[in-house]
Amino acid sequence: MAIPDLVPLVEALVFAAEKPLDAAQLADILEAEQMNIIQALDELAEFYDRHPRGIFLHQVAGGFQLRTRPEYADFLRKLGRRRPFRFSRAAMESLAIIAYRQPITRPEIEYLRGVDSGSVLKTLMEKHLVRILGKKDVPGKPMIYGTTSEFLELFGLADLASLPTLQEFSELTEDAGVDGMSPSHLAASSEESDLVGSDGFSSEH
């Protein structure tokens, strides 16, 4: 059982914090045992799960953050706080390759994609989603790249281990009736492969 006062305290801190807070930081601030903090976080997460609230406790980038529920996205977007953007497919491809294969060099990315990735890589670095981890100790000393904690925050991932599982094998039995490569075509193919749950919440538990 968590210390009763700890749950609302933890809630207040997570609510007011600018960035995701982890249990160690909370324990520091509250001068409490980390174990009790974890219990309080568990209890808080459970509370948000059980009661129909607009926000939930999301484990992200190694910490915890209160976020609005994805199913309310359409309404929240009307607040217009942020201009919606979409990643190009080239950017998403490169980002996925870096996320799953890091640390990785640019030639390795380009071999996997079969195409020059310099400008895409630059954009991802500018958006702080990818960073240089260092140099690889091979001839030429190529830079090695990896993802940032901003990447985890953007995609709501607790850590790299909570990336959607890579589909090792997937038969190319696509419905052949689809003409061209329209966005709807992409959506259809991903529904079939069923890589993420429809709510995308699975990483939370």
Add this chain to the structure above:
Amino acid sequence: MNLYEVHLDNFTGPLDLLLHLIKKNEMDIYDIPIAAITSQYLEILDAMQTLNLDVAGEFLLMAASLVHVKSRLLLPKVVDDESEEDEDDPRAELVRRLLEYQKYKEAAVALDEQPKLNQDVFSRFAPEPEVLEKCDGGFVEVSLFDLLAALQDVLRENPEPLFHTVDVEQLSVTDRINAIMSRLQGHQSLAFYDLFPDKVERSDIVVTFLAMLELVRLRMVRFMQNKRFGTIWLMTSVEVTPDELELGEEALGYS
């Protein structure tokens, strides 16, 4: 042959285009009819060129590889009854790359479907696109890459002049070290860019930069910044007056 509607933007690369053709024709990826796929692939490249689209080099390279694979298929095999199968199928490399590529292509779609911060889920503090630099937080160490990027910024603003300089100006790193240290006196920190006045000789910039590096090496200043890509600050780490410094150019190795 069908007429293909070509949207170049829809293909992120030659592997993507090949996968599309394989799906469209319901081909078996482990037994790709190279001749058929090559002719369709080339047809699309032709169409791209007709539309005056620049065909990226990678697409042409793939076309060459396809033809190469086909030519190897046509060559009589050295018959080795034991292991003539898959092992030396010239298509194996291509198949492996296609499968690997497809794996990440699907992963990208799955990742893109995750609820994204400020798109699908919102937190109270949405990081603003252009946040003002805050000076309250702690400092973090500047990485070598940030430092080099900062040097490059300064060098870019002061491009190499197109004329020859005939007069030789003696620049001393020691003098510059002393100059920096006296500027630092009474201050806790100086911004990196403030140490480079406008319209300065490039050799001057180099000497100033070397002086900074020397100071860091001597542990008299440290490079710090508030946040990634933030301003780089030179911060004093010890109180030293310039005359306490007994640095000869020889000692520094710049004589």
